[in-house]
Each structure stands twice: as C-alpha cells, then as structure tokens.
Amino acid sequence: MSKRHSAKHKLDRRMGENIWGRPKSSVNRRSYGPGQHGQRRKGKLSDYGIQLRAKQKLKGYYGDVTEKQFKRTYFEASRMKGDTGQNLVGLLEQxxxxxxxxxxxxxxxxxxxxxxxxxxxxxxxxxxxxxxxxxxxxxxxxxxxxxxxxxxxxxxxxxxxxxxxxxxxxxxxxxxxxxxVPTLDEVPYPVKMEPNLVVEFYSR
Structure with missing residues (x-):
C-alpha cells in the first residue's frame, strides 16, 4: 500500500482549486500556493506546464495512486479502443x-x-x-x-x-x-478535469 508523504490540501493550494469539493479545503481561505513564496508564483505556464498540472490534478484527485500505477493505467487506456482520455477516466473510476x-x-x-x-x-x-x-x-x-x-x-x-x-x-x-463504466461527462468532478491534456503529456 502506498503512503502519502505530503498534506493532501497542499495539492489544492498548488492547483488553486478545491479539487475534492470539500468545505474544509484550505484553498477556500488561501487560494495561492503553499510555502514562503506561494503568493508570488503567478508566472505563465508553458504547454508542458499546463499538461503536467492537468496530470497532477487528475492523479491527485484519486488519492494515493502512485505515479507508476497512474502511468500503467494510462498505457492500458491507450491500448483500448476509443478515446484514450475517456478510457483513462473509466479505468480510474473502476x-x-x-x-x-x-x-x-x-x-x-x-x-x-x-x-x-x-x-x-x-x-x-x-x-x-x-x-x-x-x-x-x-x-x-x-x-x-x-x-x-x-x-x-x-x-x-x-x-x-x-x-x-x-x-x-x-x-x-x-x-x-x-x-x-462512466464517461467523462458522467463523473461528478468538483472541478474541470482535462484527461486530453494528460494524454498529450504522456505522448510527448
């Protein structure tokens, strides 16, 4: 069983969104990122940065899924028929x-x-x-x-x-x-998830 090594609500603040829709989320009080320089991290993201953030947000939403597990799920989704992003969400929801x-x-x-x-x-x-x-x-x-x-x-x-x-x-x-198995539109994410950007991230 994988172990979480950081506070889960730090991910909320790093993303600037309440990704689990929880009333206790610290992003409800402080929408800027964690750490000493969190309020100054407002730089424009590159295409890679946008794709990485989309991947971190989707992976983080599913709790303690490791990078290895998530990447393996992605490659399984890519081998299935149909849209890879939709397949990825379907596998995670299962x-x-x-x-x-x-x-x-x-x-x-x-x-x-x-x-x-x-x-x-x-x-x-x-x-x-x-x-x-x-x-x-x-x-x-x-x-x-x-x-x-x-x-x-x-x-x-x-x-x-x-x-x-x-x-x-x-x-x-x-x-x-x-x-x-649900489609992306059926999954009740509290924030917008972009599995298409995750596909772009791993396809680089």
Whole structure:
C-alpha cells in the first residue's frame, strides 16, 4: 500500500482549486500556493506546464495512486479502443476504493481506501482488501457488518455535498451495483478535469 508523504490540501493550494469539493479545503481561505513564496508564483505556464498540472490534478484527485500505477493505467487506456482520455477516466473510476467513495460509504477518497484495506468491504459477498482492484460491470459492492455501524460510514451517508452518480445503483444504504463504466461527462468532478491534456503529456 502506498503512503502519502505530503498534506493532501497542499495539492489544492498548488492547483488553486478545491479539487475534492470539500468545505474544509484550505484553498477556500488561501487560494495561492503553499510555502514562503506561494503568493508570488503567478508566472505563465508553458504547454508542458499546463499538461503536467492537468496530470497532477487528475492523479491527485484519486488519492494515493502512485505515479507508476497512474502511468500503467494510462498505457492500458491507450491500448483500448476509443478515446484514450475517456478510457483513462473509466479505468480510474473502476478502482474499488473509488466505487466505495462514489457509493457514499466513506466521506473522503482516503477513508474509502482505509475502509477497503481494513477488510470492511465485500465484492459479490467476498471480503476484499485491495483498494486498486478493478470493479467490473455487474459487481455488487457491500459493507461488512461492522462497517454499517462505523461513525465514518454514517457521516458519509449523511453528506449533502455530493450525490451518488447514476452509474452506481443503490440497493438500500449498505449495498450498490456497479452498473456501467462512466464517461467523462458522467463523473461528478468538483472541478474541470482535462484527461486530453494528460494524454498529450504522456505522448510527448
């Protein structure tokens, strides 16, 4: 399991956007970058800089995905039929921790990963603790018995700041079915994501 080595909201401030749509985000108070010279970093970005930022933003949104994992996912998307950017987003949304987050079983992407790695999630009735596992259409994801009473899960289900998307079908409060792989337009990103720029970045 990869370990986060920096504060997650530093990414918000570096991007100048609240990329997870969280009320606690520091970018709501300070929209400039972190560090001593954050307020002065206003230079114009090169084409490479714009592409790099788009890649960092998309990769950062999915939590503790390493560069190696993200790059491997990109190359897998590039070998699939259709638009590579759309394929990349579809593959990222099929991660088990992301499906748990979309189902509102966890309040944040990091807590979704934690719930999975601690064995509180069932895939088709079988316990799974691999956050990066690929969920396929028709898979049923449910909470374990202990998880149903966890304060973290109860908090997540009461969040008004986001809704369960259409490609995740709810069956009560503790079970969902992954209905289809979403397109970019269906994914409820709080900010604009540009996977086409990510494709350009890796195609250089």
């Amino acid at each position: 991660r088990l921790d992301m499906v748990v987050y979309r189902a509102k079983f966890a309040p944040t992407i990091w807590s979704a990963r934690q719930i999975v790695s601690h064995g509180h999630i069932r895939v088709n009735g079988v316990k799974c603790n691999i956050a990066s596992r690929r969920v396929v259409v028709g898979d049923v994801i449910s909470l374990g018995d202990k998880a149903k009473e966890m304060a973290l899960v109860i908090e997540a289900q009461g969040l008004a700041e986001r809704e369960v998307p259409d490609y995740v079908a709810q069956d009560g409060t503790d079970k969902i079915t992954f209905v289809r």
